[in-house]
Amino acid sequence: MDTVADQPGTDTPTLSRERPDLRPALPEENPLSMPIQSLSKWSRAEERSWIHPALHHGSWAIxxxxxxxxxxxxxFGAWEMYKVVEVGGVTLLEWALVCLFVLNxxxxxLAFTAAIAGFVYLLFHRRITQPLxxxxxxxxxxxxxxYNEAPSRVFAAMQAIIESVEQTGLGKAFDYFxxxxxxxxxxxxxxxxxxxxMRERLGPNVALWYRHRQRNTNRKAGNIADWVTRWGGSYDHMLVLDADSLMTGSAITQLAAAMERDPDAGIIQTLPLIxxxxxxxxxxxxxxxxxxxxxxxxxxSLWMGHDGNYWGxxxxxRTKAFAAHCGMPDLSGKPPFGGHILSHDFVEAALIRRAGYAVYMLNDxxxxxxxxxxxxxxxxxRDRRWCQGNLQxxxxxxxxxxxxxTRQHFANGIxxxxxxxxxxxxxxxxLTIALQAHFIRREYFTDEFSLFPAWPVFNAELALALFGGTMGILLAxxxxGIIIMLLDGPNRRASGGGIRLVLSGLIEIFLSALLAPVMMLIQSGSVFEILVGRDSGWKPQRRDDGSIPFRDIVKRHRSHxxxxxxxxxxxxxxxPYLFTWMSPTIIGLLxxxxxxxxxGQLSIGLWLRRHGFLATPEETHPPEVATRANALSEELAxxxxxxxxxxxVVYHDADFRALHETMLPTAPLRERGRFEQDRVMAQAKIAEAVSIEEAVKWLNPKERFVALHDHSLIESLSRLHEQTTAQEPA
Incomplete structure (x- = not known):
């Protein structure tokens, strides 16, 4: 009998012939139209009016x-920088230095003034846990x-989420895809x-569905759009996760309730913690x-109000609003600046806000x-892909x-x-100005009349004060954040206590300062690559803890x-003074x-964890949903x-093979005279093979992918099993 036995020592059942799950993998389709939106044409008449204007008061004071x-x-900073360089006259290079300083x-x-607003708000407004x-x-x-994620991780996370939602007693309001x-x-x-x-574990009362696309057109945006245009009509809202997301049932039900309370809301974002x-x-x-x-x-959140952003x-x-107004256009030309919009989430927030729906964050x-x-x-x-998306x-x-x-959100990202x-x-x-001042002969008297010589001169005292002020604004x-945590007793204690919290903050600042110049060069290289037309592609993200081979690290950072x-x-x-001034950057690069x-070392991170450094409340007291997801992930792995x-798998397990075929989408009709190379090669190799070992050895990943989407080729694989059996000696 073809049976995939349960693994010993776990309660994770797998498929067997005695327990085939004959439920369809997908519900009945209920399509929504999702027209492509124009970026060059728009009339204010197309913008809807608020149903409850009082809920969306402006944030103009903030x-x-x-x-x-x-x-x-x-x-003020520009004026101070000008005073630093204006001694003896301002040269062209010094003007360039002033302009670059002002931009940076x-x-x-902006980050400083926004942080002041957030700091003052949190000082006087304690967050209150919202009831279910x-x-x-x-x-x-x-x-x-x-997208090519370890199934044990993502299915464990989803099961933990579902169980948490079920504990709220509101599980009937949710389907999971x-x-x-x-x-x-x-x-x-x-x-x-x-x-x-997972369906067997959760039982028939949980609406769990699975859809696989053979062609991942337009990446994640296309993936979501495919779902919206096929099943979106059955759901008032969609809650979008990522492959590494976890959410409690409380958070999910509160977001759904917030959508019900506010018919003007288009997207409501949360702040995910790591x-x-x-x-x-x-x-x-x-x-x-x-x-x-x-x-x-x-x-x-305070300054953007209900004109916010979306992080994907x-x-x-709100499903119907998303379908009606967030059809993603392609940009003219080729990547990296043309083609499919890579960072689609910013654009989706912009489009749904343009249509008159609110986009905001619920930090509570x-x-x-x-x-x-x-x-x-x-x-x-990952940053290389985000860089391309933001510059696009x-x-x-x-x-x-x-x-x-919305335009400010784009500007921030760029x-x-x-x-x-x-x-x-x-x-x-x-550095060029310093070189010029050190090595080029100073001209005390030029052809033009001047009472003073013309060479680069800095006011060292003002420069030091400006540097200190800039660092203070940067680190404020x-x-x-540390002050807010120190004032919060439970969170302070859960982070190792006040002394460890402060020391952890100093460790983070020190290490981030050393890493900053390296990231500067990496991001500068990414910007250069994009400007010369290099596309980032789309690769799955490595999520597991673990180190990278040392030779790859040397190769990546030797130029730095x-x-x-x-x-x-x-x-x-x-x-020596210039060396001292540049030493943080120099040391970081060296x-x-x-x-x-x-x-990437686990040992260093775990040592810090054992001694209570860089601790967070969620690490000291892990959320139940995370504990459950981690345990399930270990079991499934x-x-x-x-x-x-x-x-x-398809060859050995006839029950699974039958279910797999029921989950395949209807194949489009092939145009006569046109052949897909991978399918032709897969068909030829399967026909030539006399054993499953040969088929496994000969088929490359693309040919396997095509073969497993094709009913006739799957049947050929099953016949290969019969042929092999027939050839065995009596």
Missing amino acids: RLFVFGGMVLLTA FSWIA PPQLASRTAVLMPI FVSDTTDPNVWIAEERAFVA INRNTLFARIQQFAARVYGPVIAEGL HNAII VTGSYEESPPSLIDLSA HTRVMGAKGFHPC FSYLASPLWLLQLLVG PKFF TILGLFAGVAAYVIS LAIPLSWAS AAGEDDSDAIE
């Missing part, structure tokens, strides 16, 4: 404080988009097996997000979590009808990456180390290789199905 304060602070300073000034809604009248679909764009055939088949097993991280780099990010994040997020996950969306809704990359190199790989917004932010706050090359240029210009949001060595020698030759190596060979 915006005046945040942006007005930024302008005044930037003007304005960026940190007594009932929900609407239906919400919880979507988990996945895995919407897969997976291209790895082994992962795809593992997803289907995990889906069937959890489950153990490497040094990930723990730094986890600590920073937990301690500084609430101050920064509160400031952002852990948010609830707790229980929203995510994970982060485990090392500096993993972050830079230069072609979107000027679209017709967008709210001014400048978050342009800041690195601008900082690099500022350093290079400063971090100190604000060489540049740091050159800058250090040049600065010291010019002046240590790029060991820092990057250390960033122990079953070994993540690593099973897809062809062998």
